[in-house]
Amino acid sequence: MSVNRPLLVGLTGGIGSGKSIVAKFFNVLGIPVYYADDRAKWLMSNDPELKNNIITTFGADSFTADGQLNRTYLAEKVFGDPEATKKINSLVHPAVKTDFENWAKHQNTPYVIKEAALLFETGSYKELDKIINVSSPLKLRVSRILLRDQRSEAQINEIINRQLPDEEKNKLADFVIKNSENKMVIPQVLEIHQKLLG
Numbered sequence: 676m677s678v679n680r681p682l683l684v685g686l687t688g689g690i691g692s693g694k695s696i697v698a699k700f701f702n703v704l705g706i707p708v709y710y711a712d713d714r715a716k717w718l719m720s721n722d723p724e725l726k727n728n729i730i731t732t733f734g735a736d737s738f739t740a741d742g743q744l745n746r747t748y749l750a751e752k753v754f755g756d757p758e759a760t761k762k763i764n765s766l767v768h769p770a771v772k773t774d775f776e777n778w779a780k781h782q783n784t785p786y787v788i789k790e791a792a793l794l795f796e797t798g799s800y801k802e803l804d805k806i807i808n809v810s811s812p813l814k815l816r817v818s819r820i821l822l823r824d825q826r827s828e829a830q831i832n833e834i835i836n837r838q839l840p841d842e843e844k845n846k847l848a849d850f851v852i853k854n855s856e857n858k859m860v861i862p863q864v865l866e867i868h869q870k871l872l873g
């Protein structure tokens with residue numbers, strides 16, 4: 676890539692940490708954000724090779740009759756079984772990697788954000804210049820997801836067990852944003868934004 680390419684900044688955090696909200700704050704500051712989790716779902720339905728691989732591995736029920744990703748079916752298959760999680764990751768992440776690279780080439784800001792639930796787990800942090808981890812207490816994350824999703828506490832815990840623990844992510848990250856009840860997020864975003872521009 677050319678020397679003028681934007682700095683590639685990963686923004687991650689465990690389920691319910693608040694990384695999507697934090698990503699929106701960066702976006703409000705004019706920073707382009709690639710939402711990897713949303714894009715992964717789009718690619719799973721629209722990239723024919725990926726779609727075929729998902730059907731071969733997880734069965735025809737992975738898609739509904741009208742071609743939509745059967746999220747409930749796949750969530751059940753994938754999150755309860757570490758091997759199945761590894762399998763879906765190995766199918767989806769190469770497609771997301773290429774898609775992100777193509778997207779990033781077309782941006783012309785000093786830096787861009789890749790928001791993704793998995794960066795350390797998939798190794799994709801190695802292709803990024805800086806990593807921000809959004810960190811929140813586990814209990815608060817579970818309570819946020821119970822309000823946001825139609826998922827039981829047991830299902831949420833399964834997902835948590837498929838992800839690297841928050842403490843490990845904090846150690847590996849260049850910046851940590853604390854999104855707990857007693858800490859303001861916007862000043863933390865502004866401070867990191869200034870550093871990344873500098």
Ligand SMILES: CC(C)(COP(=O)(O)OP(=O)(O)OC[C@H]1O[C@@H](n2cnc3c(N)ncnc32)[C@H](O)[C@@H]1O)[C@@H](O)C(=O)NCCC(=O)NCCS
Pocket residue numbers: 689690691711712715716719744745746747749750753760763764767771791792793834837838
């Ligand atoms: C299994 C799927 C269809 C379930 O969809 P659903 O809408 O029910 O859940 P959603 O995508 O919102 O995920 C819920 C939470 O689980 C976590 N999560 C998602 N995928 C994974 C994964 N492969 N490993 C660990 N955690 C994951 C995220 O924190 C996410 O917020 C979906 O999660 C999926 O396609 N996952 C595989 C693609 C992927 O790895 N995406 C995330 C990284 S790019």
Ligand SMILES: Nc1ncnc2c1ncn2[C@@H]1O[C@H](COP(=O)(O)OP(=O)(O)OP(=O)(O)O)[C@@H](O)[C@H]1O
Pocket residue numbers: 688689690691692693694695696697792819820823854855860
């Ligand atoms: N500081 C906060 N105050 C109030 N609500 C919050 C705060 N941070 C996050 N939330 C809420 O908690 C829920 C989880 O946040 P968000 O969707 O940003 O998490 P996420 O890290 O992207 O999770 P996932 O990996 O599951 O997609 C959302 O409903 C969001 O509105």
